[in-house]
Amino acid sequence: MKPYELSIAQAQAMMDKGEMSAVELTGSCLDRIDEVDQEIHAFITIDREGALAQAEAADRQRKAGTAGKLCGIPLSIKDLLSTKGMRTTCGSKILANYIPPYDATVVARLKKEDAVILGKVTMDEFAMGSTSETCAFGVPRNPWKKGYVAGGSSGGSAASVAAYECFASLGSDTGGSIRQPASLCGVVGLKPTYGRVSRYGLTAFASSLDQVGPICRTVEDCALMMNVISGYDKRDSTAVRQDVPDYTSSLVPGLKGVRVGVPKEYFTAGLDREVEAIVRNSIEVMKGQGAEIVEVSLPHTEYCVAVYYLIAPSEASSNLARYDGVHYGYRNLEADTLLEMYKRSRSEGFGAEVKRRILIGTYALSSGYYDAYYKKASQVRTLILNDFKKAFQSCDLLISPVTPTAAWPMGENTDDPLAVYMSDILTISANLAGVPGMSVPGGFTASGLPVGVQLQGAHFQEEVLLKAGFNLEQGLRLGRGKLDIS
Amino acid sequence: MKITKKEVLHVAHLARLTLSDEELEKMTGQLDNILSYFDKLKKLDTADIPATSHVFSVSNAFREDEVHESLPREEALRNCARQDGETFQVPRII
Numbered sequence: 001m002k003p004y005e006l007s008i009a010q011a012q013a014m015m016d017k018g019e020m021s022a023v024e025l026t027g028s029c030l031d032r033i034d035e036v037d038q039e040i041h042a043f044i045t046i047d048r049e050g051a052l053a054q055a056e057a058a059d060r061q062r063k064a065g066t067a068g069k070l071c072g073i074p075l076s077i078k079d080l081l082s083t084k085g086m087r088t089t090c091g092s093k094i095l096a097n098y099i100p101p102y103d104a105t106v107v108a109r110l111k112k113e114d115a116v117i118l119g120k121v122t123m124d125e126f127a128m129g130s131t132s133e134t135c136a137f138g139v140p141r142n143p144w145k146k147g148y149v150a151g152g153s154s155g156g157s158a159a160s161v162a163a164y165e166c167f168a169s170l171g172s173d174t175g176g177s178i179r180q181p182a183s184l185c186g187v188v189g190l191k192p193t194y195g196r197v198s199r200y201g202l203t204a205f206a207s208s209l210d211q212v213g214p215i216c217r218t219v220e221d222c223a224l225m226m227n228v229i230s231g232y233d234k235r236d237s238t239a240v241r242q243d244v245p246d247y248t249s250s251l252v253p254g255l256k257g258v259r260v261g262v263p264k265e266y267f268t269a270g271l272d273r274e275v276e277a278i279v280r281n282s283i284e285v286m287k288g289q290g291a292e293i294v295e296v297s298l299p300h301t302e303y304c305v306a307v308y309y310l311i312a313p314s315e316a317s318s319n320l321a322r323y324d325g326v327h328y329g330y331r332n333l334e335a336d337t338l339l340e341m342y343k344r345s346r347s348e349g350f351g352a353e354v355k356r357r358i359l360i361g362t363y364a365l366s367s368g369y370y371d372a373y374y375k376k377a378s379q380v381r382t383l384i385l386n387d388f389k390k391a392f393q394s395c396d397l398l399i400s401p402v403t404p405t406a407a408w409p410m411g412e413n414t415d416d417p418l419a420v421y422m423s424d425i426l427t428i429s430a431n432l433a434g435v436p437g438m439s440v441p442g443g444f445t446a447s448g449l450p451v452g453v454q455l456q457g458a459h460f461q462e463e464v465l466l467k468a469g470f471n472l473e474q475g476l477r478l479g480r481g482k483l484d485i486s
Numbered sequence: 487m488k489i490t491k492k493e494v495l496h497v498a499h500l501a502r503l504t505l506s507d508e509e510l511e512k513m514t515g516q517l518d519n520i521l522s523y524f525d526k527l528k529k530l531d532t533a534d535i536p537a538t539s540h541v542f543s544v545s546n547a548f549r550e551d552e553v554h555e556s557l558p559r560e561e562a563l564r565n566c567a568r569q570d571g572e573t574f575q576v577p578r579i580i
Binding site: 097098099101102194195208234237238240300302303305306307309310317321324325326327328329330331333335336337338339340341342343344346347350352355356358359360362363366373375376377378379380381382383385415417418421433434459 | 489493494497498500501502503504505509512513516517519520521523524526527528530532535536537538539540541542544547549557561562564565566567568574576577579
């Protein structure tokens with residue numbers, strides 16, 4: 001087994017015993033990146049020297065007995081989290097040369113625990129997309145089948161972890177952007193409860209929906225990452241003051257006493273048969289582990305896509321107003337007037353999907369349309385939130401597919417944005433309701449593509465998801481499978 | 487038609503975006519399609535339903551008004567496309 005193939009927990013144990021150094025481990029990942037990234041296109045920026053310097057520092061910390069919780073573990077970071085001194089593009093031409101002067105809180109927390117940051121990974125421009133194909137700096141490929149999408153918007157995060165280029169990655173999830181690529185790439189992805197993790201330094205897309213979370217190869221690694229990134233932050237006024245448990249303590253065998261809800265609206269027309277079979281099999285596995293299976297209803301599920309594609313673009317149109325070319329980011333230097341400078345800088349800097357969403361949002365918030373669109377969507381959001389509250393009275397977690405299908409070939413539906421929006425139907429309600437959601441590998445299709453199973457919990461019930469995910473992982477014993485990497 | 491080219495151009499102006507003729511053509515059709523899809527929300531009676539803008543009822547997050555170190559000017563100006571070492575420079579507005 002190569003060092004880069006280990007889990008975080010295994011690598012930590014080896015380094016603690018002195019069988020391997022952080023420099024060796026980091027070198028192993030950098031070599032792997034050299035070997036495969038020209039096929040996978042996960043990375044936008046690779047910081048070799050910085051990573052090796054961090055690894056040397058980690059080795060010194062370990063020797064001194066002051067090792068942090070992620071000491072010497074090489075990670076990748078979605079390119080919309082601020083990294084001090086390291087280019088942060090958000091996958092957009094408008095930030096092609098932007099070098100942040102500060103670290104996002106989650107990045108600072110990783111560094112404080114002596115993690116090694118290898119670089120920044122590809123994503124849909126400003127996290128707007130479901131395939132990462134709108135990235136201006138390369139499109140990640142699905143490591144299981146290279147002509148297929150890695151998912152999005154955290155496609156580079158999921159692909160880099162699945163291809164063993166790093167041990168874990170931080171992604172962000174506004175409507176499924178952690179869970180969906182994790183599902184399509186066969187890795188574990190967790191979107192925490194809104195407010196569980198600080199958004200300071202996360203480039204804002206839709207502020208009432210955005211949340212940072214980990215993408216890892218195992219549920220245990222996911223718990224280890226959550227232990228570090230969670231918690232209150234005075235710099236994010238929506239971060240919640242609530243103690244952070246030791247998430248690894250929920251990784252215990254057996255699901256006796258756990259009520260697993262099956263939302264019937266998530267198993268309707270349009271759901272691929274192989275995907276459904278994989279989820280049904282996971283339900284049986286959990287039943288065998290002692291879980292009680294109950295049918296539940298989330299009656300407003302069919303409205304989620306419409307609500308989401310009003311609220312998210314509305315918030316985005318406001319958040320992205322800051323890209324005016326004045327203080328940072330791309331500026332058209334030929335414009336003679338300020339208005340022309342704004343318009344040309346933005347029009348030349350933003351890609352088509354970002355412009356489309358800014359236009360939808362600006363329209364929905366404009367005078368005369370606000371009540372019919374934005375306000376209406378916010379009211380229906382209340383109904384969706386109430387659906388979840390009611391469902392969690394009769395169960396502890398919900399199990400469902402993450403996406404209606406496995407990964408699809410690149411280049412599909414690029415002229416039909418609504419068709420792509422519809423594929424988000426099973427993930428966006430968690431963001432609208434603010435509840436945690438997780439994707440755990442559930443199996444493979446006949447053609448060898450991975451399929452994830454989604455677990456959703458009540459607010460701040462990440463521990464229940466990790467426990468169920470851990471049991472599912474142990475019960476399924478999927479094995480490694482074969483990646484499409486030469 | 488939910489939205490006309492003229493309306494798309496107006497919204498683009500509000501958002502400080504310009505669209506080429508080709509972009510306008512394509513965007514108008516796509517936006518029309520997307521806005522039509524939103525009609526399904528009209529089926530729901532929401533007259534007495536409060537709006538949710540935030541999933542938790544957060545009150546203001548106050549903090550002490552203390553002086554902290556701020557970003558050095560050089561750092562703040564570093565990413566600006568046109569600056570003179572002291573200020574951000576933009577085209578003349580008056």
